[in-house]
Amino acid sequence: MRNLAQNQDEELSKIFKVQYYEAVCNLGVKYVTKIILNILKNSGAWELLLQRYFSASKLMNKLNYVSDRIYAFEWMLRFLVNNEHLTTQHEKDNCLYKTRIKDPEINIDELRSSILDIDRNLLPSCEYMEFISGYYTDFFQGKIGGHEILFVKDKMRLWNEYFSNENSGYAVYNQLGALGIKKWVPEIIKDITFFEIGTGTGNASLLALNQLETSGLNDRVKNYILSDISPIFLRLSKLNISENYRGNIPVLIKKIDFNEPLIKQDISFKDIHVIYGVNVLHIAKDLLFSLKELYNILNPGGMLVISECIREKPSDTLVQEIIFNLLDSYTSVKLSETYRTTPGFLTLDEWIKVFKCAGFDNIDYVINNGLVDCDKVKNCPMHAMVLRGIKK
Ligand SMILES: C[S@@+](CC[C@H](N)C(=O)[O-])C[C@H]1O[C@@H](n2cnc3c(N)ncnc32)[C@H](O)[C@@H]1O
Incomplete structure (x- = not known):
């Protein structure tokens, strides 16, 4: 006889399919890694991280970034640590970050194609992430706010598509x-x-x-x-x-x-x-x-x-x-x-x-x-x- 736990697992498996894990969790992590690497390379942060260890705040200082955006900036560094692109050292209460990878290969198009080959309905997630990545340096420099990036005018279309029941990532x-x-x-x-x-x-x-x-x-x-x-x-x-x-x-x-x-x-x-x-x-x-x-x-x-x-x-x-x-x-x-x-x-x-x-x-x-x-x-x-x- 079937038990409730079996029924529940079956229902869960219909929601969280293997393709979901492959595309969103496995390739998705690589994809976001590439997006972050692009942002850091284009802003000059990667060059600095190659030279020596920096705390997030020292690095932001060097790049003339505004200090109240530190959470988002340090999150990117932590994301790369979690995915083995940066190493850390600790100095008093500070975490310091450095890289040894001179030229990380960046081919975002290939990754996006692989994700979409698994599930075409992940396009809104990919589009949204690539769209916002173009604003991040201005955001760190305090030239634009997050609300303005995400919600003003036609950007609501992307937000709407991201939260749609047609977007298998969400x-x-x-x-x-x-x-x-x-x-x-x-x-x-x-x-x-x-x-x-x-x-x-x-x-x-x-x-x-x-x-x-x-x-x-x-x-x-x-x-x-x-x-x-x-x-x-x-x-x-x-x-x-x-x-x-x-x-x-x-x-x-x-x-x-x-x-x-x-x-x-x-x-x-x-x-x-x-x-x-x-x-x-x-x-x-x-x-x-x-x-x-x-x-x-x-x-x-x-x-x-x-x-x-x-x-x-x-x-x-x-x-x-x-x-x-x-x-x-x-x-x-x-x-x-x-x-x-x-x-x-x-x-x-x-x-x-x-x-x-x-x-x-x-x-x-x-x-x-x-x-x-x-x-x-x-x-x-x-x-x-x-x-x-x-x-x-
Ligand atoms: C991530 S979205 C939720 C998505 C929603 N479940 C859907 O299917 O589209 C978060 C929502 O919470 C609303 N929200 C944010 N702060 C709120 C607050 N203090 N009180 C009520 N709603 C809030 C936002 O306006 C936004 O619509």
């Missing part, structure tokens, strides 16, 4: 989130109010709504609230749902900032049973504060379900961070020794700790661990998690 998080909904939401009996935070383009919402339909939960869902801090994203998600969702769950729109007290934001919908977010909460300025706020607006027995990219170790550098490191909201967050040691993505262990600190109980999760043979697919542990916590 859609896995929306699909994993939908799996969490299928697994846990049936525990709630009736008249469910579903509240999604950081709805963005509405692609996670679309899969969530479709999942509620296919799980036969649509008659139990009173309404589904799409929320975001950004009016542009609210417009985009509303349009996406009205064009693509064919079911009968009433969808409402609400502007919400989860960095601010929720009670002041006219949350008249008191009976919230499910709060949902895909790759959103890691950007909360003060994560514990936001989680407690969300906890407070849930009905007893209600749940918070999040799908998130996770690090295996806090020191991991993940390919998509080359995009998100441009944003202050990703890098400037409150850190904690206990539950949040790095900006951006957390580890599974950190998520469990911070959920518990906020009061959540009965924590359960699914991660894409052990699905493929890591000896065959190098660099395979690119992890994703869907996790839920219940209000006591």
